[in-house]
Amino acid sequence: MSGTALLITGASSGIGAATARAAATPGRTLHLQGRDGGRLAAVADDVRAAGATAVVHACDLTDDAAVAALADALPERLDGVVHAAGIAHLGRLDTLAVDALDAQYAVNVRAPFLLTAALLPALRAAGGHVVFVNSGAGQRARAGWGGYAASKFALRALADALREEEAPTVRVTTIYPGRTATPMQRDVRRMEGGAYDPDAYLTPEAVAAWIVHALDAPAGVDVPDVSVRPA
Helix, strand or coil, X not given: CCCCEEEEEXXXXXXXXXXXXXXXXXXXXXXXXXXXXXXXXXXXXXXXHCCCEEEEXXXXXXXXXXXXXXXXXXXXXXXXEEECCCCCCCCCCCCCCHHHHHHHHHHHHHHHHHHHHHXXXXXXXXXXXXXXXXXXXXXXXXXXXXXXXXXXXXXXXXXXXXXXXXXXXXXXXXXXXXXECCHHHHHHHHHHCCCCCHHHCECHHHHHHHHHHHHXXXXXXXXXXXXXXXX
């Protein structure tokens, strides 16, 4: 995919940042979305040091106007979109606040829906690829994870429908990582009341390698789903 243009959401940390660094090869242009301008700028510096072009888009994906402005700022041909932004709020159904449910829906489902819909003309023009970073919770819901899992099951449905609707022009891949050593995982362990041990989890770089592998798959190869778990 040398010479391609990619958008990566949630690129300021975690899997999104690792994907930006892994995809940063000479000739590529990476459009990096995130809310934290300072951290996003640091990732952009790493991308440029690797020989790629970085374009920073500091915006909030829960703001419809910001999503529309982001879509308008992207090129008319877009080779790939990696939806890596996400949030998690744990809690049993009798204790989870509906505001927490709504926030997860807004970031984990609604934002990818709006952004993908807006970018489909650019993706079709390039024969592009959409990668949704899901979760093991998008395959199996457990006690205390109902709200988060519901958003990830919805994201899975969105990806599956998009795959059928846009085939064979636009490829669609869902990545299902297990627990990954990210700032979000640190917050999850705090909500679970347990210790955060990054050595026990996947590295963001391991997940990013699979994302880039899917993006780099040759023409005619479909990679619909990838589950990544610690060995």
